Amino acid sequence: MEKKKELGLYIHIPFCERKCNYCDFLSAAADEGTKAAYVEALIKEISSYRYLAAEYRISTIFMGGGTPSTLTEEELVRIMESVKKVFQIEDCYLSGEKAFKGLPMEGYIEATIEVNPGTVSKDKLHRLKAAGLNRISMGLQSTDNKDLKLLGRIHTYETFLDTYKAAREAGFENINIDLMSALPWQSLQNWMEVLENVISLRPEHISAYSLIIEEGTPFYEKYSEVSFDDELDRTMYWNTVERLKAAGYGHYEISNYALKNRECRHNISYWIRKNYLGLGLGASSLIENKRFHNEENLKKYLEQAGVADSLQKEVELLDKKQQMEEFMFLGLRLMKGISSAEFQKFFGSTIESIYSLPIEQSVREGLLSEENGQISLTAKGIDLSNTVMARFLL
Numbered sequence: 149m150e151k152k153k154e155l156g157l158y159i160h161i162p163f164c165e166r167k168c169n170y171c172d173f174l175s176a177a178a179d180e181g182t183k184a185a186y187v188e189a190l191i192k193e194i195s196s197y198r199y200l201a202a203e204y205r206i207s208t209i210f211m212g213g214g215t216p217s218t219l220t221e222e223e224l225v226r227i228m229e230s231v232k233k234v235f236q237i238e239d240c241y242l243s244g245e246k247a248f249k250g251l252p253m254e255g256y257i258e259a260t261i262e263v264n265p266g267t268v269s270k271d272k273l274h275r276l277k278a279a280g281l282n283r284i285s286m287g288l289q290s291t292d293n294k295d296l297k298l299l300g301r302i303h304t305y306e307t308f309l310d311t312y313k314a315a316r317e318a319g320f321e322n323i324n325i326d327l328m329s330a331l332p333w334q335s336l337q338n339w340m341e342v343l344e345n346v347i348s349l350r351p352e353h354i355s356a357y358s359l360i361i362e363e364g365t366p367f368y369e370k371y372s373e374v375s376f377d378d379e380l381d382r383t384m385y386w387n388t389v390e391r392l393k394a395a396g397y398g399h400y401e402i403s404n405y406a407l408k409n410r411e412c413r414h415n416i417s418y419w420i421r422k423n424y425l426g427l428g429l430g431a432s433s434l435i436e437n438k439r440f441h442n443e444e445n446l447k448k449y450l451e452q453a454g455v456a457d458s459l460q461k462e463v464e465l466l467d468k469k470q471q472m473e474e475f476m477f478l479g480l481r482l483m484k485g486i487s488s489a490e491f492q493k494f495f496g497s498t499i500e501s502i503y504s505l506p507i508e509q510s511v512r513e514g515l516l517s518e519e520n521g522q523i524s525l526t527a528k529g530i531d532l533s534n535t536v537m538a539r540f541l542l
């Protein structure tokens with residue numbers, strides 16, 4: 149029997165206890181009734197994709213938000229159960245973490261849930277693990293309570309430590325911690341202290357992004373006029389790379405670091421353009437070069453969830469030019485860069501025949517390096533990554 153194709157599953161839970169001061173994600177506070185109605189709609193939406201299950205098997209799941217852990221454990225388990233009912237999950241589903249003990253990664257699922265500190269008990273985490281989730285991504289952002297307060301986070305560092313300990317006790321052996329640097333009031337020393345605190349906990353994965361002040365957020369009102377010192381931002385970034393590498397974390401994507409074999413497979417699938425299906429409010433999908441996103445209005449989503457086609461917005465079948473552009477600017481986010489041989493395999497043309505000018509110019513300016521058929525960003529290229537990526541738009 150022919151093996152089914154891989155499909156990543158993203159499940160969006162758009163609820164948070166309250167909005168953080170910098171956040172422009174599709175998320176809001178909601179009452180229990182709304183959350184329950186959302187779970188019903190989501191389950192309907194999952195069932196409506198039964199036809200895809202004939203062709204695809206699930207290789208990664210990412211339950212993100214919002215704060216998925218604000219749902220009850222019963223609701224979260226029901227969502228996982230309905231996924232299992234509809235789709236074939238990779239082998240060894242419930243023991244995915246064994247994959248990290250020297251066994252090949254192929255054939256094991258990675259199933260992540262985003263958890264905010266203080267929103268889960270040890271019991272709840274046990275049940276989530278039993279339901280098949282084997283990776284936790286925790287939004288910490290800072291270990292300094294003053295930062296957390298100014299960011300509008302719902303937790304303190306101490307709350308985070310309790311949740312982190314509970315996750316370890318519940319048996320989670322694959323944990324990511326999200327951090328945020330370049331806070332308007334932050335010094336290099338403050339940031340490096342945050343990083344040291346996190347390194348001492350030994351999470352398997354660390355994501356460290358610079359804060360971006362988004363329009364429409366309380367931070368925009370307050371800080372849009374005060375631009376963060378670009379040189380300090382870059383110093384923070386390169387000190388982070390250096391310190392995390394010294395601590396044994398591989399720098400595998402511009403802002404992501406992992407211990408060996410603990411890179412986030414789900415996120416990598418976005419950067420290498422594998423097929424993924426987004427479920428839930430506003431979630432994005434890429435299936436066989438068809439890009440679309442779901443309805444973003446909660447009321448409409450709740451009304452239409454059983455009919456996948458009516459939820460899909462801005463459906464676009466990417467032409468070859470668009471696919472090539474995405475291949476370049478998404479692939480270059482990875483530190484190993486993109487492979488000329490893969491480009492040729494996907495598109496039937498050599499990379500030089502399409503992109504010789506931007507590649508030559510970027511190599512000449514020290515922004516890209518080319519070695520053994522791999523093209524990747526140099527350190528200078530990382531600092532100027534937006535300029536480099538823009539050169540690959542055809």
Ligand code: SF4
Nearest residue numbers: 164167168171175214
């Ligand atoms: S917890 Fe995350 S999604 Fe929710 S408001 Fe804060 S930053 Fe936004």
